[in-house]
Amino acid sequence: MLEMRNVNRAVDGEVHLDGIDFTFEAGKFYTILGRTGAGKTSLMRALMGLMPLDGGQVLLDGTDITAVPVWERKMAMVYQQFINYPHLDVLDNVAFPLRRQGVGKAEARRRAREFIDLVGLGDLIDRRPAQLSGGQQQRVALARALVKEARTLMLDEPLVNLDYKLREQLREQFPKIVERNRDSIILYATTEPREAMQLGDEIIVMHQGRILDAGRPDEMFLRPRNITVAELMGEPPISSFRGEVSEGAVHLAGGLRIEGAGRTLPAPGEYLIGIRPEDVQLGGDLAARVTMSEISGSETVTHLILPFGELLMLSQGVSVHEPDDRLNIGFAAADLFFFSLDGDLVSAPDREGQD
């Protein structure tokens, strides 16, 4: 069990960690989701002891380890850049941490060999890092982090610098690769909601140096604690706009009205209303103007302007819309998220038993 108590860190007035309180449990795979600069790396560095803290404590199984230097913490880490020991070949790169723990050369190499095979580099053990591709280099880094079988394993956006195909491939293999480390606390930072949900037993959403929310991926997706979490938990992100609930319907700017239609609406009043791009459909009675459309091949994201605000629409396949095209779109009250004007969730779509 690894615990952070009110951990703070700021550099030159810029807040990196703002009152972090969290307990990590052994045997869980945590994904830390947040934009660049949200504090994901800082959080890991604070746990590793790679960064001085302005305040707060880090505890391992109840023992305060805040002052314990990094080389005594016996944690493992993989950086987003591919960092290996340039002067050592693959085998000795992976054996290095074991050697430092006092494991004999032959034994260290034998164990290193197992993990090199696990990450699929068995044929390349005598290469230097410079002779490997990016993906192979990151596998070496991964094997070196895993070989220690450390109780805490940190992965700081390990796949972000790989090209798309390799990333997908390695992500698929990931659960198998970390299998032997499953008793450890695993932290995996990412900016991609999909990756966070795929890999994590639990997602920690960070924003501006704070933990906004944490929980199981499905819970976090279906009931985001506030609008920022909702925005971070989807790609493309949720759209939001102001509206008023009264007389069993939702009223939007421009005199638009969406019927409650069986949805239990929150108490009458003004709300911040959210709708996920996948819940917006073509065909409906809302007139929208296209500002941009992004085609990824299998999906199209269309940016729309309506009287009450901007909206994203996600549709399957390629649908070409030129800027300034007029479209009629619609969405159902059942799919709406209601947040208070401060951003806290008031009511989420009822998806019980739907998954």
Added chain:
Amino acid sequence: MRTFYLAIKYLALLLWSSFIVFPFLWALSTSFKDANAITSGATYIPWLQFEPSTQGWASLFSDGSTGINIVDPYINSAIVTISASLIAITLGTLAAYGLSRFEFRAGFIKNNDITFFFISQRIMPPIVLAIPFFLMLKTLGLLDTVYGLILVYVALLLPIAVWVMIDFFGNIPRELDELAMIDGCRPIGAFFRVILPNSIPGLVVAGMFCLIFGWNDFFFAFTLTFTKVQLLPVAIVSLNSSVTPWWSLSAFALISVAPLVLIAFLVENFLSKGSLAGAIR
């Protein structure tokens, strides 16, 4: 068009090389001449234009009555230059690592100021340093000794070592140090086990600079010694008496640059490997 560019390229290279190589060839041919051949105008080709003589080379190893003995100055120069370079590289590398990785602060003095302090020692003209060095060595009783010269040369070479190594360490990602510490090394272990083995190209460059500066220095070797200890550059100059023995001088010059040329060839081959590639992408 391609051939044209190629021709231009090789022509330029040829011009430049001849500019560099000619003095060597000239010295080489002169070293095999005698007084007769020297005074009879410019000649280049032995046997055809002049009768070669080994007088110049032989004089280097004489007992001092007909020339000068090169062996003692050579050994002295080697001892002073190599010791001073080793000490300067060792201290300079440690200092540079400290300055590139840790933050120091004494009042308004920070890392950059300390770095500048090191480098600023090379800004001063040598003559400014000569008198203080002379007085210091005199007080220490080290004037005209190999140890005194080593001490002074360490002071002169240290800025070069610090300069080169700070730049080199600056290009090694800090994450590499961190990684070593994550993997169980203390900071000093990270330095010796990981950073140092990856700094060999930098050490070689710094070492080469130190050797060249130390080996070629005349000024301090001249001002801080009298009769007991003589270094190569001073010995060469002392050849120059009422009649300049150009043949001895040329032979002497060639034999004193020989080790540097050799080192340059070895180092060039080594440096082109670029062994730091792949530390980070």
